[in-house]
Amino acid sequence: MKKIRVNVSAGYDVIIGEGLLSAAGEYIKALGGAGKVLLVSDDTVYGLYADIVRKSIEDAGFGVCTFTFPHGECSKNIDTYSRILEKALSDNIARNDIFVALGGGVTGDITGFAAATFKRGVRFVQLPTTLLAAVDASVGGKTAIDLPGGKNQVGAFHQPSLVLCDTLTLNTLPEEQYRSGLAEAVKTAMIADEALFNMIEGADRGQNAEELIAACVDIKRRFVEADERDTGARMMLNFGHTFAHAIEAASGYTVLHGIAVAAGMAIITRSACNRGYCGDDVPARLERVLTKNGLPIDTGYTAEELLPYVYGDKKAQTDHINIVLPRKIGECELRKFGLCEIEELMLDGGIR
Protein backbone atom coordinates (compact mmCIF):
# COMPACT_ATOMS: atom_id res chain seq x y z
CA MET A 1 0.00 0.00 0.00
CA LYS A 2 1.20 3.52 -0.76
CA LYS A 3 0.07 6.84 0.69
CA ILE A 4 0.68 10.24 -0.86
CA ARG A 5 -0.28 13.47 0.88
CA VAL A 6 -1.42 16.30 -1.39
CA ASN A 7 -0.68 19.63 0.30
CA VAL A 8 -3.12 22.10 -1.20
CA SER A 9 -5.57 24.53 0.43
CA ALA A 10 -7.36 21.60 2.10
CA GLY A 11 -4.82 18.76 2.04
CA TYR A 12 -5.77 15.12 1.53
CA ASP A 13 -4.34 11.62 1.24
CA VAL A 14 -4.25 9.48 -1.88
CA ILE A 15 -4.01 5.83 -0.82
CA ILE A 16 -3.22 3.15 -3.40
CA GLY A 17 -3.35 -0.59 -2.81
CA GLU A 18 -5.23 -3.87 -3.22
CA GLY A 19 -8.60 -4.35 -1.53
CA LEU A 20 -9.19 -0.76 -0.41
CA LEU A 21 -12.85 -0.71 -1.49
CA SER A 22 -13.79 -3.05 1.35
CA ALA A 23 -12.04 -0.72 3.82
CA ALA A 24 -13.63 2.46 2.42
CA GLY A 25 -16.03 2.83 5.36
CA GLU A 26 -13.28 2.99 7.97
CA TYR A 27 -11.26 5.51 5.95
CA ILE A 28 -14.33 7.70 5.46
CA LYS A 29 -15.19 7.45 9.15
CA ALA A 30 -11.70 8.74 9.97
CA LEU A 31 -12.54 11.98 8.10
CA GLY A 32 -15.03 12.68 10.91
CA GLY A 33 -18.24 14.64 11.17
CA ALA A 34 -20.50 12.90 8.67
CA GLY A 35 -23.63 10.85 9.27
CA LYS A 36 -24.60 10.01 5.70
CA VAL A 37 -22.92 9.17 2.44
CA LEU A 38 -24.25 9.64 -1.09
CA LEU A 39 -22.61 6.96 -3.24
CA VAL A 40 -22.54 7.85 -6.94
CA SER A 41 -21.49 5.52 -9.76
CA ASP A 42 -22.35 4.61 -13.34
CA ASP A 43 -24.42 1.48 -14.02
CA THR A 44 -21.43 -0.68 -15.02
CA VAL A 45 -19.33 0.13 -11.98
CA TYR A 46 -22.37 -0.01 -9.72
CA GLY A 47 -22.98 -3.63 -10.78
CA LEU A 48 -19.35 -4.56 -10.16
CA TYR A 49 -18.39 -2.75 -6.98
CA ALA A 50 -21.24 -0.89 -5.26
CA ASP A 51 -22.15 -3.80 -2.97
CA ILE A 52 -18.65 -4.04 -1.49
CA VAL A 53 -18.43 -0.28 -0.96
CA ARG A 54 -21.95 0.06 0.39
CA LYS A 55 -21.44 -2.72 2.92
CA SER A 56 -18.14 -1.25 4.07
CA ILE A 57 -19.67 2.22 4.55
CA GLU A 58 -22.75 0.83 6.33
CA ASP A 59 -20.58 -1.31 8.60
CA ALA A 60 -18.72 1.86 9.57
CA GLY A 61 -22.04 3.28 10.84
CA PHE A 62 -23.12 5.58 8.00
CA GLY A 63 -26.48 5.80 6.31
CA VAL A 64 -25.91 5.21 2.57
CA CYS A 65 -27.96 6.57 -0.35
CA THR A 66 -27.03 5.61 -3.90
CA PHE A 67 -27.32 7.34 -7.26
CA THR A 68 -26.64 5.55 -10.56
CA PHE A 69 -26.51 6.87 -14.12
CA PRO A 70 -25.85 5.29 -17.54
CA HIS A 71 -22.11 4.88 -18.16
CA GLY A 72 -20.22 7.04 -20.65
CA GLU A 73 -19.18 10.62 -21.34
CA CYS A 74 -22.67 11.43 -22.65
CA SER A 75 -23.93 11.29 -19.05
CA LYS A 76 -21.51 14.00 -17.87
CA ASN A 77 -24.16 16.65 -18.41
CA ILE A 78 -26.43 19.11 -16.65
CA ASP A 79 -29.29 16.62 -16.46
CA THR A 80 -27.30 13.98 -14.52
CA TYR A 81 -25.76 16.74 -12.40
CA SER A 82 -29.14 18.15 -11.40
CA ARG A 83 -30.50 14.66 -10.70
CA ILE A 84 -27.60 14.03 -8.28
CA LEU A 85 -28.44 17.28 -6.48
CA GLU A 86 -32.16 16.39 -6.32
CA LYS A 87 -31.27 12.98 -4.93
CA ALA A 88 -29.01 14.51 -2.28
CA LEU A 89 -31.76 16.93 -1.28
CA SER A 90 -34.55 14.34 -1.12
CA ASP A 91 -32.32 12.01 0.95
CA ASN A 92 -31.55 14.84 3.38
CA ILE A 93 -27.81 14.91 2.79
CA ALA A 94 -26.51 17.62 5.13
CA ARG A 95 -23.60 20.04 4.78
CA ASN A 96 -21.30 17.86 6.87
CA ASP A 97 -22.15 14.67 4.91
CA ILE A 98 -20.02 13.21 2.14
CA PHE A 99 -20.44 12.39 -1.56
CA VAL A 100 -18.49 9.35 -2.73
CA ALA A 101 -17.56 8.96 -6.42
CA LEU A 102 -17.08 5.28 -7.29
CA GLY A 103 -15.92 4.92 -10.91
CA GLY A 104 -13.89 6.49 -13.67
CA GLY A 105 -13.23 10.11 -14.53
CA VAL A 106 -16.81 10.74 -15.63
CA THR A 107 -18.16 9.75 -12.22
CA GLY A 108 -15.39 11.64 -10.42
CA ASP A 109 -15.88 14.84 -12.42
CA ILE A 110 -19.66 14.99 -12.12
CA THR A 111 -19.80 13.91 -8.47
CA GLY A 112 -17.05 16.37 -7.59
CA PHE A 113 -18.93 19.20 -9.29
CA ALA A 114 -22.17 18.24 -7.55
CA ALA A 115 -20.27 18.18 -4.22
CA ALA A 116 -18.67 21.56 -4.99
CA THR A 117 -22.07 23.18 -5.40
CA PHE A 118 -24.54 21.27 -3.20
CA LYS A 119 -25.32 23.53 -0.23
CA ARG A 120 -22.36 25.68 -1.38
CA GLY A 121 -19.95 22.78 -1.01
CA VAL A 122 -19.86 19.41 0.73
CA ARG A 123 -16.91 17.03 1.03
CA PHE A 124 -16.33 14.27 -1.49
CA VAL A 125 -14.22 11.14 -1.69
CA GLN A 126 -12.85 9.62 -4.90
CA LEU A 127 -12.77 5.86 -5.41
CA PRO A 128 -11.24 5.67 -8.92
CA THR A 129 -11.81 2.41 -10.81
CA THR A 130 -10.17 3.22 -14.16
CA LEU A 131 -6.45 3.62 -14.71
CA LEU A 132 -7.11 7.06 -16.19
CA ALA A 133 -8.96 8.20 -13.07
CA ALA A 134 -6.31 6.64 -10.82
CA VAL A 135 -3.30 8.29 -12.48
CA ASP A 136 -4.91 11.59 -13.43
CA ALA A 137 -8.58 12.54 -12.97
CA SER A 138 -9.09 11.68 -9.29
CA VAL A 139 -6.28 13.95 -8.06
CA GLY A 140 -6.11 17.72 -8.37
CA GLY A 141 -9.60 18.97 -7.69
CA LYS A 142 -10.75 19.84 -11.20
CA THR A 143 -14.44 18.95 -11.46
CA ALA A 144 -16.71 19.55 -14.42
CA ILE A 145 -19.60 18.68 -16.66
CA ASP A 146 -19.96 19.06 -20.43
CA LEU A 147 -22.23 21.38 -22.39
CA PRO A 148 -23.61 20.49 -25.82
CA GLY A 149 -21.10 23.03 -27.17
CA GLY A 150 -17.98 21.67 -25.47
CA LYS A 151 -16.36 19.36 -22.93
CA ASN A 152 -15.75 20.46 -19.32
CA GLN A 153 -17.24 23.90 -19.92
CA VAL A 154 -18.88 24.16 -16.49
CA GLY A 155 -17.02 23.23 -13.35
CA ALA A 156 -15.22 24.18 -10.18
CA PHE A 157 -11.99 23.61 -8.34
CA HIS A 158 -12.99 21.39 -5.43
CA GLN A 159 -10.38 19.10 -3.90
CA PRO A 160 -11.47 15.67 -2.67
CA SER A 161 -11.11 14.91 1.05
CA LEU A 162 -9.63 11.50 0.29
CA VAL A 163 -8.74 9.33 -2.71
CA LEU A 164 -8.76 5.55 -2.29
CA CYS A 165 -7.49 3.68 -5.30
CA ASP A 166 -8.14 -0.06 -5.14
CA THR A 167 -5.85 -1.58 -7.79
CA LEU A 168 -7.92 -4.80 -7.86
CA THR A 169 -10.64 -2.90 -9.75
CA LEU A 170 -8.31 -2.66 -12.75
CA ASN A 171 -8.73 -6.42 -13.30
CA THR A 172 -12.21 -5.88 -14.76
CA LEU A 173 -11.28 -2.84 -16.85
CA PRO A 174 -11.67 -3.39 -20.63
CA GLU A 175 -8.36 -3.47 -22.50
CA GLU A 176 -8.96 -0.25 -24.44
CA GLN A 177 -9.80 1.66 -21.26
CA TYR A 178 -6.62 0.35 -19.67
CA ARG A 179 -4.57 1.56 -22.64
CA SER A 180 -6.23 4.95 -22.49
CA GLY A 181 -5.08 5.32 -18.87
CA LEU A 182 -1.62 4.06 -19.69
CA ALA A 183 -1.22 6.84 -22.25
CA GLU A 184 -1.70 9.39 -19.43
CA ALA A 185 0.92 7.54 -17.39
CA VAL A 186 3.33 7.79 -20.34
CA LYS A 187 2.52 11.51 -20.54
CA THR A 188 3.33 11.94 -16.87
CA ALA A 189 6.65 10.17 -17.36
CA MET A 190 7.49 12.25 -20.44
CA ILE A 191 7.05 15.56 -18.65
CA ALA A 192 8.73 14.76 -15.37
CA ASP A 193 10.33 11.39 -14.73
CA GLU A 194 12.67 9.31 -16.88
CA ALA A 195 12.76 6.54 -14.23
CA LEU A 196 8.98 6.17 -14.53
CA PHE A 197 9.35 6.05 -18.32
CA ASN A 198 11.92 3.25 -17.94
CA MET A 199 9.51 1.39 -15.68
CA ILE A 200 6.69 1.61 -18.25
CA GLU A 201 9.11 0.54 -21.01
CA GLY A 202 9.95 -2.61 -19.07
CA ALA A 203 6.49 -3.56 -17.75
CA ASP A 204 3.53 -5.56 -19.05
CA ARG A 205 -0.17 -4.94 -18.41
CA GLY A 206 -1.17 -5.15 -14.78
CA GLN A 207 2.42 -5.37 -13.57
CA ASN A 208 3.36 -2.92 -10.83
CA ALA A 209 -0.03 -1.18 -10.95
CA GLU A 210 0.45 0.16 -7.43
CA GLU A 211 3.94 1.53 -8.17
CA LEU A 212 2.87 2.95 -11.54
CA ILE A 213 -0.15 4.77 -10.08
CA ALA A 214 1.79 6.02 -7.05
CA ALA A 215 4.57 7.41 -9.25
CA CYS A 216 2.04 9.22 -11.48
CA VAL A 217 0.06 10.59 -8.54
CA ASP A 218 3.21 11.85 -6.88
CA ILE A 219 4.18 13.77 -10.02
CA LYS A 220 0.68 15.16 -10.47
CA ARG A 221 0.78 16.15 -6.78
CA ARG A 222 3.90 18.25 -7.41
CA PHE A 223 2.28 20.15 -10.28
CA VAL A 224 -1.00 20.61 -8.39
CA GLU A 225 0.76 21.86 -5.25
CA ALA A 226 2.76 24.34 -7.31
CA ASP A 227 -0.30 25.59 -9.19
CA GLU A 228 -3.59 24.54 -7.59
CA ARG A 229 -5.74 26.68 -9.92
CA ASP A 230 -4.05 25.74 -13.19
CA THR A 231 -2.67 29.09 -14.25
CA GLY A 232 1.00 28.15 -14.80
CA ALA A 233 3.11 25.07 -14.04
CA ARG A 234 0.14 22.71 -14.18
CA MET A 235 -0.22 23.42 -17.91
CA MET A 236 2.71 21.03 -18.42
CA LEU A 237 0.20 18.22 -17.81
CA ASN A 238 -1.29 19.16 -21.18
CA PHE A 239 1.59 17.55 -23.07
CA GLY A 240 0.11 15.92 -26.19
CA HIS A 241 -3.32 17.36 -25.41
CA THR A 242 -3.60 20.18 -27.98
CA PHE A 243 -3.77 17.75 -30.89
CA ALA A 244 -5.48 15.07 -28.75
CA HIS A 245 -8.45 17.34 -28.05
CA ALA A 246 -8.74 18.05 -31.78
CA ILE A 247 -8.61 14.32 -32.63
CA GLU A 248 -11.27 13.53 -30.01
CA ALA A 249 -13.53 16.31 -31.24
CA ALA A 250 -13.04 15.43 -34.92
CA SER A 251 -14.05 11.85 -34.11
CA GLY A 252 -17.23 13.05 -32.38
CA TYR A 253 -15.68 11.69 -29.14
CA THR A 254 -15.63 8.09 -30.38
CA VAL A 255 -11.83 8.01 -29.87
CA LEU A 256 -11.05 7.61 -26.15
CA HIS A 257 -9.22 10.49 -24.51
CA GLY A 258 -6.03 8.59 -23.67
CA ILE A 259 -5.89 7.01 -27.13
CA ALA A 260 -5.99 10.49 -28.65
CA VAL A 261 -3.34 11.67 -26.16
CA ALA A 262 -1.00 8.90 -27.35
CA ALA A 263 -1.28 10.12 -30.96
CA GLY A 264 -1.04 13.76 -29.84
CA MET A 265 2.18 13.11 -27.91
CA ALA A 266 3.80 11.22 -30.79
CA ILE A 267 2.91 13.99 -33.28
CA ILE A 268 4.19 16.90 -31.18
CA THR A 269 7.32 14.97 -30.24
CA ARG A 270 8.23 14.31 -33.90
CA SER A 271 7.56 17.96 -34.55
CA ALA A 272 9.80 19.01 -31.64
CA CYS A 273 12.55 16.72 -32.89
CA ASN A 274 12.31 18.10 -36.45
CA ARG A 275 12.78 21.59 -35.00
CA GLY A 276 15.77 20.58 -32.91
CA TYR A 277 14.11 20.84 -29.47
CA CYS A 278 15.00 17.23 -28.67
CA GLY A 279 17.16 14.43 -30.05
CA ASP A 280 15.72 11.72 -32.30
CA ASP A 281 16.00 9.18 -29.46
CA VAL A 282 12.99 10.94 -27.86
CA PRO A 283 10.36 10.24 -30.58
CA ALA A 284 11.93 6.80 -31.13
CA ARG A 285 11.56 5.74 -27.48
CA LEU A 286 8.12 7.32 -27.13
CA GLU A 287 6.83 5.60 -30.28
CA ARG A 288 8.27 2.27 -29.15
CA VAL A 289 6.57 2.38 -25.75
CA LEU A 290 3.24 3.48 -27.24
CA THR A 291 3.31 0.82 -29.95
CA LYS A 292 4.26 -1.89 -27.48
CA ASN A 293 1.15 -1.02 -25.50
CA GLY A 294 -1.19 -1.00 -28.49
CA LEU A 295 -1.43 2.79 -28.59
CA PRO A 296 -1.43 4.86 -31.80
CA ILE A 297 1.46 7.10 -32.86
CA ASP A 298 -0.49 8.79 -35.65
CA THR A 299 -3.92 9.93 -36.71
CA GLY A 300 -5.97 9.35 -39.85
CA TYR A 301 -7.23 12.95 -39.73
CA THR A 302 -5.64 15.60 -41.92
CA ALA A 303 -4.38 18.99 -40.73
CA GLU A 304 -7.27 20.58 -42.57
CA GLU A 305 -9.74 18.44 -40.60
CA LEU A 306 -8.08 19.04 -37.22
CA LEU A 307 -7.17 22.73 -37.41
CA PRO A 308 -10.68 24.13 -36.76
CA TYR A 309 -10.77 22.15 -33.51
CA VAL A 310 -7.33 23.38 -32.44
CA TYR A 311 -8.37 26.97 -33.05
CA GLY A 312 -11.79 26.47 -31.45
CA ASP A 313 -12.83 29.82 -30.04
CA LYS A 314 -9.17 30.88 -29.63
CA LYS A 315 -9.14 32.91 -32.83
CA ALA A 316 -11.57 35.36 -31.26
CA GLN A 317 -9.51 35.70 -28.06
CA THR A 318 -5.82 35.38 -28.80
CA ASP A 319 -3.25 34.98 -31.55
CA HIS A 320 -1.20 32.25 -29.88
CA ILE A 321 -1.39 28.84 -28.18
CA ASN A 322 0.84 27.47 -25.41
CA ILE A 323 2.20 24.09 -26.43
CA VAL A 324 4.24 21.65 -24.35
CA LEU A 325 7.35 20.38 -26.15
CA PRO A 326 9.68 17.62 -24.98
CA ARG A 327 13.37 18.45 -24.43
CA LYS A 328 14.23 14.89 -23.45
CA ILE A 329 12.47 11.94 -21.81
CA GLY A 330 11.32 13.28 -18.44
CA GLU A 331 11.60 16.97 -19.30
CA CYS A 332 9.29 19.27 -21.23
CA GLU A 333 8.87 23.00 -21.68
CA LEU A 334 6.00 25.32 -22.47
CA ARG A 335 6.31 27.45 -25.63
CA LYS A 336 4.06 29.96 -27.31
CA PHE A 337 3.17 29.43 -30.95
CA GLY A 338 1.26 31.81 -33.19
CA LEU A 339 -1.98 30.34 -34.52
CA CYS A 340 -0.52 30.61 -38.02
CA GLU A 341 2.33 28.25 -36.99
CA ILE A 342 0.08 25.39 -35.83
CA GLU A 343 -0.46 23.87 -39.26
CA GLU A 344 3.28 23.67 -39.82
CA LEU A 345 3.74 22.04 -36.40
CA MET A 346 1.22 19.41 -37.46
CA LEU A 347 2.87 18.80 -40.81
CA ASP A 348 6.29 18.56 -39.11
CA GLY A 349 4.81 15.94 -36.79
CA GLY A 350 3.70 13.78 -39.70
CA ILE A 351 0.04 14.80 -40.06
CA ARG A 352 -0.91 14.97 -43.72
Ligand SMILES: NC(=O)c1ccc[n+]([C@@H]2O[C@H](COP(=O)([O-])OP(=O)(O)OC[C@H]3O[C@@H](n4cnc5c(N)ncnc54)[C@H](O)[C@@H]3O)[C@@H](O)[C@H]2O)c1
Ligand atom coordinates in the same frame (compact mmCIF):
# COMPACT_ATOMS: atom_id res chain seq x y z
N1 LIG B 1 -10.66 16.11 -13.40
C1 LIG B 1 -9.56 15.87 -14.06
O1 LIG B 1 -8.49 16.35 -13.70
C2 LIG B 1 -9.61 14.98 -15.25
C3 LIG B 1 -8.42 14.53 -15.84
C4 LIG B 1 -8.50 13.66 -16.92
C5 LIG B 1 -9.74 13.27 -17.39
N2 LIG B 1 -10.87 13.73 -16.80
C6 LIG B 1 -12.19 13.31 -17.27
O2 LIG B 1 -12.30 11.90 -17.07
C7 LIG B 1 -13.23 11.37 -18.01
C8 LIG B 1 -12.68 10.10 -18.59
O3 LIG B 1 -12.45 9.19 -17.53
P1 LIG B 1 -12.48 7.62 -17.77
O4 LIG B 1 -11.64 7.28 -18.92
O5 LIG B 1 -12.21 6.98 -16.46
O6 LIG B 1 -13.98 7.38 -18.27
P2 LIG B 1 -15.29 6.73 -17.59
O7 LIG B 1 -15.51 7.21 -16.23
O8 LIG B 1 -16.39 6.88 -18.57
O9 LIG B 1 -14.90 5.17 -17.52
C9 LIG B 1 -14.69 4.47 -18.72
C10 LIG B 1 -15.59 3.24 -18.85
O10 LIG B 1 -15.08 2.20 -18.02
C11 LIG B 1 -16.11 1.64 -17.22
N3 LIG B 1 -15.45 1.23 -15.98
C12 LIG B 1 -14.94 2.04 -15.01
N4 LIG B 1 -14.28 1.31 -14.11
C13 LIG B 1 -14.39 0.02 -14.49
C14 LIG B 1 -13.88 -1.21 -13.96
N5 LIG B 1 -13.08 -1.22 -12.89
N6 LIG B 1 -14.19 -2.35 -14.60
C15 LIG B 1 -14.94 -2.33 -15.73
N7 LIG B 1 -15.42 -1.21 -16.30
C16 LIG B 1 -15.14 -0.06 -15.68
C17 LIG B 1 -17.11 2.74 -17.06
O11 LIG B 1 -18.40 2.22 -16.79
C18 LIG B 1 -17.03 3.44 -18.41
O12 LIG B 1 -17.88 2.80 -19.34
C19 LIG B 1 -13.47 12.46 -19.04
O13 LIG B 1 -14.75 13.00 -18.84
C20 LIG B 1 -12.41 13.51 -18.74
O14 LIG B 1 -12.83 14.80 -19.04
C21 LIG B 1 -10.83 14.56 -15.75
Ligand SMILES: [Zn+2]
Ligand atom coordinates in the same frame (compact mmCIF):
# COMPACT_ATOMS: atom_id res chain seq x y z
ZN1 LIG C 1 -5.67 13.91 -20.36
